[in-house]
Amino acid sequence: MVTLKQIAEELGISITTVSKALKEYPDVSKKTRKLVRETASLLNYKPNSFAVNLRTKESKTIGLIIPVIVHHFFSSVIKGIISQAEKKGYLVIILQSDESYELEKKQVDLLLSKRVDGILISLANGTGDYKHLTDIIEQETPLVMFDKIAKIVKCSKVIIDDRKAAYNATQHLIDIGCKRIAHFRGALLPQNSIDRFLGYKKALLDNNIKYDPSLVYVNECGDMSFEEGKENARQLLKDHKDVDGIFINTDLVAIGAMTEFVKLGVKVPEEISIVGFSNWFMSSVISPSLTTINQPGYDMGKNAFKLLYKEIKAKKQNKLFAHKDVVLETDLIIRESTKTLN
Amino acid sequence: MVTLKQIAEELGISITTVSKALKEYPDVSKKTRKLVRETASLLNYKPNSFAVNLRTKESKTIGLIIPVIVHHFFSSVIKGIISQAEKKGYLVIILQSDESYELEKKQVDLLLSKRVDGILISLANGTGDYKHLTDIIEQETPLVMFDKIAKIVKCSKVIIDDRKAAYNATQHLIDIGCKRIAHFRGALLPQNSIDRFLGYKKALLDNNIKYDPSLVYVNECGDMSFEEGKENARQLLKDHKDVDGIFINTDLVAIGAMTEFVKLGVKVPEEISIVGFSNWFMSSVISPSLTTINQPGYDMGKNAFKLLYKEIKAKKQNKLFAHKDVVLETDLIIRESTKTLN
Incomplete structure (x- = not known):
């Protein structure tokens, strides 16, 4: 390992000057700093990271x-x-x-x-x-x-403006004619779950659609998995046969739900339209491809x-x-x- | 205990040089450093553990x-x-x-x-x-x-036994009756590309199927992308209309290829059977779901x-x-x- 001392000896200057030069202290002339830097790199000097930590914190x-x-x-x-x-x-x-x-x-x-x-x-x-x-x-x-x-x-x-994004997603479902729109919100706590839920709710109210809490599916463990989408889809078909649109918190859950609907013979989008959230790249590849919010x-x-x-x-x-x-x-x-x- | 002195005597150089060489000081020539290292290992030299601790915090x-x-x-x-x-x-x-x-x-x-x-x-x-x-x-x-x-x-x-896995994937295509089996191998260099290719080739030969290099698609930039699968699929249809099975280096490329085949009206698996590699979890979800090698x-x-x-x-x-x-x-x-x- 090359030390500061060796660089100092090589250049015939003090160790302190070398050390200061490497730290770009302005009380060392630019010319000297440059020389020290070049010599250090020539000798393949690698600062001891522990010492560096101590010195510069x-x-x-x-x-x-x-x-x-x-x-x-x-x-x-x-x-x-x-x-x-x-x-x-x-x-x-x-x-x-x-x-x-x-x-x-x-x-x-x-x-x-x-x-x-x-x-x-x-x-x-x-x-x-x-x-x-x-x-x-x-x-x-x-x-x-x-x-x-x-x-x-x-x-x-x-962040992204989750509330606005969710509002737009829900508005799109309303624009294409959906009347009973469910929401898979995932977990209860995270701010983005809250905001997406609020965006969904506001879009309904702005369009004079009654907000029905039983249409909102919360997943307490909140792991936002493919399985969660499948379970919610099954539960939704039991609870609300009249749902014609779903805004889903994340693409992975949405794809789980779509897979389950296909399995149970429910046609997407003919019977239920689905909007996801995140624009996971698989969402463009599956069939039917998923309408979603692009999350950068x-x-x-x-x-x-x-x-x-x-x-x-x-x-x-x-x-x-x-x-x-x-x-x-x-x-x-x-x-x-x-x-x-x- | 072998000492630095013994190594120095063995080589007819100074103890300082031996010590510096073992610490990889650049003021000792590379040749000498190598010689010292080899001699030290030959003599089963074990550095003083206290010194080691200082060096290797x-x-x-x-x-x-x-x-x-x-x-x-x-x-x-x-x-x-x-x-x-x-x-x-x-x-x-x-x-x-x-x-x-x-x-x-x-x-x-x-x-x-x-x-x-x-x-x-x-x-x-x-x-x-x-x-x-x-x-x-x-x-x-x-x-x-x-x-x-x-x-x-x-x-x-x-690692996984890539060669064996690729052999099994190819054997499966042969078992279901495929006669003209292509291989999308991805990049040329990585060992796992090489091994998967060799497994593919061996399965063909073991089953008395002639190996045809023009059926192997290499991607030089080797980014193993969805796009690569689409491109290879298009090219394959131009080059070899008779291919009835493909073993593809990775699921992502396989899904790209399947998407392109669907788009071009080629039926999977009726016209072309496809085996991927990795068992990406989306592979079980897409339609048709992908036969693949599970890579843990x-x-x-x-x-x-x-x-x-x-x-x-x-x-x-x-x-x-x-x-x-x-x-x-x-x-x-x-x-x-x-x-x-x-």
């Missing part, structure tokens, strides 16, 4: 806590975060909360104890208490929430990292940082699972 | 380099690795090589400079040179390869971490560790995309 590592990994939307978010982090020289530690509040809490503690430079989080469905998040803020570790956020926590956030995962990841990076930089320079809410655009993609009723 | 962090993240199989592998790492108190830094050799090389350097305790890697399709991997081994950082491996690199590996991603991740952990532990205790190859079982899952021909 930076780990150049951030933590990411995500509810699920095997999921098209979330894996797209991860890709967006990693691609952006790499550009700025940051590494990303990824933890999966598995939709568990307890696990999420433990993971936050772990990341804080590892002194990551910042934390990105999308909440577990089970998370209803936010003390672990305010802990992050109190320890002055930059925090950005994305997708599944808690409005009350004071940090930057990257990769962009969300990119924006979340960018906000975190800005805050990390501001903190390093002892500057104040004003938290930002970034709201990404979504759009309705109309495919075969919805059709104007005769 | 533990970070309780491992690095994972993976070709793609937005991919059912690989995200399942990630989940398997993370779940196991968490149990042992390790954090996982994830990097995506995007199938690029250059990026993969840079990421290996980055992880080594961060002094992670070990590295898990599944190679990019573009990787044909393994110097960056031998660097890991020479720096005494435990390394485990999985799925897309290089046989020549001396480390533990977790979660288990692969779990096993890869376990092997790495064992090696990290052995290293810490200055014990020798014998590399292991773990071969996971696969099975053929017969669904609607293959059917006995009349």
Whole structure:
């Protein structure tokens, strides 16, 4: 391993100067800094990361806590975060909360104890208490929430306008002539479940359609699975034979529901029109293809990292940082699972 | 106990040079470093454990380099690795090589400079040179390869028996009466592409079916995408109207091909039977559902971490560790995309 001492000897300057030059201290001349940098790179100098941590208190590592990994939307978010982090020289530690509040809490503690430079989080469905998040803020570790956020926590956030997107999805079902529109809302707690539900409800009321709570299917365990869609579909056929449209919280559940309807001989879209949410790429491939809301995962990841990076930089320079809410655009993609009723 | 002095005497060089060589100091020539390393290993030299501890502080962090993240199989592998790492108190830094050799090389350097305790890697399709991997081994950082491996690199590996799996997939097509069987092999380089191709070829020969190279479709850029399947399907219909079965390297490409066949009015399985590879969970949901080889991603991740952990532990205790190859079982899952021909 090449040491600072060796670089110093090579150039005939002091170790302190080498160290300062590598940290780009302005009291070392630009010329010297350049020379030191070049020599370091020539000698293949690799800073000892532990020593670097001690010196600059930076780990150049951030933590990411995500509810699920095997999921098209979330894996797209991860890709967006990693691609952006790499550009700025940051590494990303990824933890999966598995939709568990307890696990999420433990993971936050772990990341804080590892002194990551910042934390990105999308909440577990089970998370209803936010003390672990305010802990992050109190320890002055930059925090950005994305997708599944808690409005009350004071940090930057990257979201889509779930309420508006859900409103548009439901309006589309109304526009094609649906009169009895059900909603599979998934879990109860997450902000985006709440907002999508509210968007659905508002679209009904704005169109003078009576809101019927029995048409809303909640899944307490909230794992948003293919199986959940199948179960809900079966239950719906038992409860409400008159339903002609469903707005479903996520594509995976929607595809589960469609599969079950096909199996039970219910025609989509002739008898029931379905709108999903996320635009999972399989949604364009299945038959009938799924009308859905496009949810920009990769962009969300990119924006979340960018906000975190800005805050990390501001903190390093002892500057104040004003938290930002970034709201990404979504759009309705109309495919075969919805059709104007005769 | 063999000492540095004995190695120095054996080679007729100074103790300092031996010590520097073992620490990979660049002021000792590469040739000398290699000679010292080899002699040390020949004499079964064991470094003083106190010195080792100073050099190799533990970070309780491992690095994972993976070709793609937005991919059912690989995200399942990630989940398997993370779940196991968490149990042992390790954090996982994830990097995506995007199938690029250059990026993969840079990421290996980055992880080594961060002094992670070990590295898990599944190679990019573009990787044909393994110097960056031998660097890991020479720096005494435990390394485990999985799925897309290089046989020549001396480390533990977790794979499936790709050749056998591909043989079984092809044999199934032969058993149902297919006579002209094509193969979409994806990229040229990765070991698993090679093995699957060899399994396909062997099944043909064992059944006295002539191997026709023009029936094998290679994709040089090798991104194994939905689009690749569509393109190959179009090309196949132009080239070989008589093909009645296809064994396709991965489910995603297979689903792309099926979608294109449906669009062009070619009936699956009536006119062409298709077998995929990976058992992506969508494969059971689409219509027709896809016959495929079940590839256990979660288990692969779990096993890869376990092997790495064992090696990290052995290293810490200055014990020798014998590399292991773990071969996971696969099975053929017969669904609607293959059917006995009349």
